[in-house]
Amino acid sequence: MKSEYDELLDRLFLAARSKKPDTAAIEEHFETRLMARIEEQQSKQQLWFAWSWRLVPWFATIVVIVGIVSVIYDPLRSSDLFTAFDNGHEEYMTTSLIAGD
């Protein structure tokens, strides 16, 4: 059974439905504003894209420099597992590793 407030709510909805929002004024030149915003977004994206490509040579240079430095200043190899493999002590190192020494 519908209460008084159900009825009132239905009336409210009915009245609100009868009044369609008038958006004609805001719709004017909407396409122009929209296209301007899209173009602005695209130009921003293009700027980022262009910058990322411009930075590529710098990153490549850094990689080369790091490579050269690592070859020149090669630190003495310690007794890590991979060095042990290189030196033929793999059996000893594997046993140590498994035993937890």
Place this chain on the structure above:
Amino acid sequence: MNVINNEPSDEIVIQDIRAGNTEAFVQLVRKYKRKVFGLAARFSRDADDLDDICQDVFIKIYENLGNFRGDAPFEHWLSRITIRTCYDALRSRKKEKGNVPLESIHYSLEDSAIGINQAAEVALNFLELALAQLRPEDRLVITLLELEEKSIREIAEMTGWSQANVKVRAFRARKKLKQLLEKQYEK
């Protein structure tokens, strides 16, 4: 049939847009802006907010047109994106909930003395304030159901929620609105 009343079909226009024709996109916007504005106006606070929501809708359309498979009519896809954008807008302003005094407008059953247009205006304002007190998902459902007169199935399709979920939200929204009305009348 691709051409009706000298107006190219949506499929042709979409193909043109995908080929990089921005003028075709403007044509699509012109065709559907009324529909988008009409729907978004139910959820926006003011003209600027409405303009922003509608721009967001069409930007999403522009950016995701490549994902539109064409299984369903373009209009359905557009409605779904519009609803999703409106829902996002409602969620983003959730913090403002309860800030608007409902007492500022009094709607009465006995308000028959005022004209129909004026009554509709008052009802709309009152409802707008009352709807602002609801949770975004409840507001979305009750607005589509009662103001846009969509069916439960249509709302479920538009929102991607189950029909049972939509029914529960509609029930919850209505209950809350009734409580608000009761409070108003107690005062």
